[in-house]
Amino acid sequence: MANFRTTADYLDSILLLAGETTNGNSAFETRALHYLNRIHNSIIQGGNEFNVEVDEVWPWSLSPDPIIIDLKPKYTTGTVALTNGSTTLTFSSAPTISLAGYHLKLDGNDNYYKIVSHSANTTTGTIEAAFEATSVTANNYKAIKLDYELIPAHFNITSVNNKITFTETTVGTELTASLTVKSYASAADLITEIQTQMDSAGASTYTVTYNSVTRKFTITSDLSGGDNLFSLLGATGTESSIYASAFETLGLGLKDHTGAAAYTSERPIGSICKLIQPFKLDTGYNETAEIYGVDKIRFSSDYPISTVVEGNPTRFAIIEERDDGYIKVRFNKYVESEKRIEIHYVPTPLDLYDNAKSHPLIPRKHSLVLEYGGAAYLMAEKNDGRAQQYFQLAGSLLEAMMRNNRKNSERVGKYFGEIIARPDLMSSTRKRLMYGTPEEN
Amino acid sequence: MSYSGVTASIPLGQYGLLTDSSPGSLPLGALIEAKNIILNNGLVQKAPGTQIYNSTALDSKIVALWDWFPTPFIQRLIAVTSNGSIYRDIGDKSFSSTTAINTGYATLTPRATFVEGGNETAGRDKKLFLFTDGIEPVQVLAGDGTAFATISKPAVDWTVNNYPRVGVNHRNRLWAFQGQRAYASTTGDHEDFQAGTILTQSIFPGEGGDIIGAFVFKGRLFAFKEGEFVYYLNDSDVSSTNWYWLKLASNFGLASPNAIVNALDDMLAGNATGSITSYKATDTLGDIESADVLRAAGMERYLRRTTHPLGLSYMHSIYDEELKQIYYTYRSTYTTENDMMLNIDINRNSPRVTYIQKGTPTCLAIRKDVNNISGPIYGDASGYVHIMNAEDRLEGATAYEGAFQTAYADFKEVDPSLGVKQKHFDFLWVEFVEEADADLTIDVYIDGKFMETVTTKLELRNEELDQFDLDVDRLGQYTTVSNPIPLHGMGRRISFRVSNSGSNQSFQIASLTVGFRPAHEGVTLF
Secondary structure (H helix, E strand, O other): OOOOOOOOHHHHHHHHOOOOOOOOOOOOOHHHHHHHHHHHHHHOOOOOOOOOOOOOOOOOOOOOOOOOEEOOOOOOOOOEEOOOOEEEEEEEEOOOOOOOEEEEEEEOOOOEEEEEEOOOOOEEEEEOOOOOOOOOOEEEEEEEEOOEEEEOOOEEEEEOOOOOEEEEOOOOOOOEEEEOEEOOOOOHHHHHHHHHHHHHOOOOOOOEEEOOOEEEEEEEEEEOOOOOOEEOOOOOOOOOOOOOOOOOOOOOOOOOOOOHHHHHHOOOOEEEEEEEOOOEEEOOOOOOEEEEEHHHHHHHHHHOOOOOEEEOOOEEEEEOOOOOOOOEEEEEEEEEEOEEEEEEEEOOOOOOOOOOOOOOOOOHHHHHHHHHHHHHHHHHOOOOOOOEHHHHHHHHHHHHHHHHHHHHHHHHOOOOOOOOOHHHHHHHOOOOOOOOOOOOO | OOOOOOEEEEOOOOEEOOOOHHHHOOOOEEEEEEEOOEOOOHHHOOOOOOEEEOOOOOOOOEEEEEEEEOOOOOEEEOOOEOOOOEEEOOOOOOOHHHHHOOOOOOOOOOEEEEEEEEEEOOOOOOEEEEEEOOOOOOOOEEEOOOEEOOOOOOOOOOOOOOOOEEEEEEEOEEEEOOEEEEEEOOOOOEOOOOOOOOOOOOOOOOOOOOOOEEEEEOOEEEEOOOEEEEEEEEOOOOOHHHEEHHHHHOOOOOOOOOOOOEEEOOEEEEEOOOOOEEHHHHHHHHOOOHHEEEHHOOOOHHHHHHHHHHHHHOOOOEEEOOOEEEEEEEEEEEOOOOOOEEEEOOOOOOOEEEEEEOOOOOEEEEEOOOOOOEEEEEEEEEOOOOEEEOOOOOOOOEEEOOEEOOOOOOOOOOOHHHHHHOOOEEEEEEEEEEEOOOOEEEEEEEEOOEEEEEEEEEEOOOOOOOOOOOHHHHHOOEEEEEEEEEOEEEOOOOOEEEEEEEEOOOOOEEEEEEEEEEEOOOOOOO
């Protein structure tokens, strides 16, 4: 426990505080890890585990790389044909991009029809419901894209996340696949590189796949090399540290994955547990605009699709959110020309494991909240009378952590040290806003 | 702030091994393991070590030892080895530079027995008779002689394969037992089994096997047959011609000729099943069950699980009057020699049993020391004689482990409701007599699962125990001290295995006190 950095260190501390042994014999080892993960996730998501007033964005929890979304302008090339009572859509000339997910509006028709299927360079597609108007054979149209999935399109591999350690032998001879450092434009590019490097490092043949629905990688060995086995060494590999391993990038837990021929990501790629608002829209001319989020009901009321106009979006709403961290948003405008949005977010943390390679994200200076919080839950499970005391301690520590976070924000903020007697009389551009949008304040 | 939990003491030294009862009904302080410990003085102590008597090993395994006093002022140590040699030591611990006084006997076993006799009339030598379980003719060492010889007048029917197996001195005669027949020498010459005045009588012929043991207890001669039959001689008539044998029992007997011992007011015999029978209880109560010492002690089944029955026929026993300890040799499982001793402490009304598991004690004997105090000795499989009860906790020069494990305690004795409650175990206070340079290792078991190992020094004062400071240290100070050791873990029942095994490390433990906080009855909240 010397350095107090690893999950194993924290786990030992929790067990000791709760009166349990740390030699692996405690019946509460698994429970302690469960509680550590619970608190770790909760704090990263905002931190109201012990204090409902706390909902922070911790700078250390942000993804180092934002999600980049390219907003698409309307598409109007050619004409379309639609038949009354049919969902089939036929373009006069095949669009060069997939228009699936776009909304289609015919000239002379006020309605929008969502295109649910279409592939690039094909002339046919389908709309979500049967066409109810009079059939058209060559109608001008516009297709606009308002809905975007917040999924990273590229994978940034650097010298701190380019190693995959694995073994093919029972004695655990360590093999290391070193991925070429660069930004991979797609999952397909990355899996090609993983296959190449693992094939090169090992004797077996490896197949890597990416499921775009589950957003998970699967690495499969044909078990032809070594002792006909395949283990990913997330815990015991020398290159498995958070300063070298690609495990987290691939959604693989920092533990040894053994006993199978294939291993799949535990966490979907780009899993979001907290979105940072507002979004920053690159408007050109070295300027950015901000896009604020509103709730889905208000969005549909304020920005019905029939009123959507061309321009830089100013609002968005989350229209779909799943438990795996998948988020889809809708903007209130479609752009005139292609625009780029950077979306910062807090990724869903990987599970922590009881080993020296797994590290909590929470800075060491705030480690006590993990220790006391985990111990409090464990004590509660053990019906230990000290549980309430430890819950209070953890709550106080979390509040202190929040205050520390805000102090740090203020110190580096633009208005640090300035006395503002009547904030309501200031111009809106100088208000310090803590919550909500400028309009709400 | 004082500790707010419950503290409950586990007194030690009251019980020995107590393993045959339901684990939940064992009293606080009962032991489920007792290895190389003794229980006298109300403490659990590491069993004393041994000093090796002879610096050079005898030629093979020692199968019989005898502390021989041919005169009140001359002491000899006689040793018989398995390859058929006899050694005699005059006190210089060399056994005549490891030179046998007799050789050439057939292979002998620990069933060989010594019987003292002779001195039938004034001026005649004391004699030491050696019975070899029928392997060789009866041998005799006259006075301070330097060699054994075959007795001068054996019975005419004692031929090869028909030599007496055991003997005993009773009513001024040397009794020898061959087959199912008893022979008694003349009163004038213990070597004479040919004169007309000898006695010879079959003992319930046809019943059971050979007579393999004989013993005199409170003036009564007992004979033990193979097949678990026990007889005694009714010699109340003044005329020896009217003496006759009676059967005492037919369902327990004797494991080995040397498995019988007189302790205090009792005769204890290791029986053919491996348990130990108390003949006092048998005679008084007529109840065989109540006469089973190990069953009464509550560890008979444990003994059967941990010992090998092949060792029973070579069992030896002695009684150490000074410490009130009885020793029986046993063979642990998977070994080929008797290599452990059962130690029965009879300092209290009920016997308390522990195991001595160090060395390979193949035969036991009692020997007087320079102060004329009798103490136990044993001969081992390597040809060495060991003087037991040595102060140093070393077996010769080898360190050994002393260990005991307490029965699982749920502390319902403190409060009946505690029996079903989970407990947070916080502290253990070990009450002990300080020992210099000794550590104590305590393995903690909770609900049957090993939880952790904790250690403590057995010397709390910040000074050397062997150092004496004027005006500071008190002479003759003998007290216990204790210190708390943090515990970790939760459960209903806790058990401690206490041990040390360092060179010359000892321990004397008075009690273990557990600090715990009661929790729920077992319903998990989450």
